[in-house]
Amino acid sequence: MADGCGRHDDKQQLAKRVAVAIFGFLIVFAIVVFLVWAILHPTQPHFILQDVTIYAFNLTAPNYLTSNMQITLVSRNPNERIGIYYHKLDVLASYRNQQITLPTLIPRTYQGHQDVTVWSPLLYGNAVPVAPFLEVGLNQDMNAGMVLLNVKAFGQLKWKVGTWISGRYQININCPVYISFTGPTKAIQVGVAMKYQLVQSCSVDISLLN
Numbered sequence: 001m002a003d004g005c006g007r008h009d010d011k012q013q014l015a016k017r018v019a020v021a022i023f024g025f026l027i028v029f030a031i032v033v034f035l036v037w038a039i040l041h042p043t044q045p046h047f048i049l050q051d052v053t054i055y056a057f058n059l060t061a062p063n064y065l066t067s068n069m070q071i072t073l074v075s076r077n078p079n080e081r082i083g084i085y086y087h088k089l090d091v092l093a094s095y096r097n098q099q100i101t102l103p104t105l106i107p108r109t110y111q112g113h114q115d116v117t118v119w120s121p122l123l124y125g126n127a128v129p130v131a132p133f134l135e136v137g138l139n140q141d142m143n144a145g146m147v148l149l150n151v152k153a154f155g156q157l158k159w160k161v162g163t164w165i166s167g168r169y170q171i172n173i174n175c176p177v178y179i180s181f182t183g184p185t186k187a188i189q190v191g192v193a194m195k196y197q198l199v200q201s202c203s204v205d206i207s208l209l210n
Contacts, residue, residue, distance in 0.1 A: 042082045042159050045111070047202040048074045049151055049175035050118075053195040054187075057179070059142075063135040064127040067093060067100050071151055073119045073175070073202075077111045082159055084111040087168065089155035091121050095147070096134055101125035106153075110160075123151075145182035151175040151202075156209070168209045175202035 050072040057067045073091065077084050090103035101123040111117050130138070141147045153173040159166040177200055180187065187194040 042084075043078045044204050044206050045084060046076045046078060047153075047173050047175065047204055048076075049177060049198050049200040049202055050074050051195055051197050052151070052177055052179070053190060053193050054179065055193045057147075057181075059135065059138060060127070063130050063132055065095075065100055065125065065130050065135075065138070066127055067125045068123070069093065069101075070120060070122045073121070073151070073153065075111065075117045075119075077113065077115050077117075080113055082161055083113060085109075085158040085160060085165070086111065086171075087156045087158060089153055089171075091119075091123065091151065091153045093123050093125070094150045094152055095130070095138060097150075098130060098134055099125075100128050100130070100149075106155075142181055145180055147179045147181065149177050149179060151177055157206070170207050170209050172205045173202050175200055 052072075053070045055068040055070070057065075057069070059065055071091070086106070086109045088108070089106040091106060092099055092103045093101045102125060104121040104123055106119050106121060109117055109119075138147065152175070153171075155171055156168045157171050158168055177196070177198055179196060187196045189195075
């Protein structure tokens with residue numbers, strides 16, 4: 001009986017040692033990952049709005065705006081050892097903080113070390129109602145010949161270091177773009193559309209999701 005109890009105690013001690021060893025390994029692994037992360041510390045990707053092709057941009061009574069366009073958004077990963085998974089990225093256009101197109105979802109993308117990725121989504125906004133004061137401001141801007149739009153992208157990304165992949169981060173991108181409607185412009189006519197070559201730098205904000 002005593003011998004059986006002794007074997008039972010030995011098994012308990014062994015189980016405790018295995019549990020402690022596993023726990024210790026996990027702690028060491030977490031510390032190593034943290035140190036690698038701290039040493040490598042990723043630089044956020046750079047975004048450029050390369051061009052915008054306007055297919056339609058007009059106001060109709062009483063206050064509806066139709067704006068259809070295609071953009072070329074370029075992203076560069078400046079990191080030498082860190083890849084980026086774009087899990088979700090929606091792109092839209094806005095005027096004075098009001099959304100004027102539907103969001104267009106960009107497919108999931110992996111961006112390797114120092115890679116450049118180019119997306120060319122179509123943005124559609126057919127007969128979108130705008131606030132009366134925005135209609136007045138937009139008419140004034142169009143009569144003046146210059147309209148400031150913002151192409152925005154928002155979504156989630158993960159960093160990849162070797163085989164380790166981080167948690168999700170929120171990314172917000174804002175690209176201001178001036179569109180000229182009168183007088184001499186740098187736009188190129190492409191069929192019924194007007195293509196504006198921009199190479200406009202975008203602001204990027206990245207934060208850890210809770």
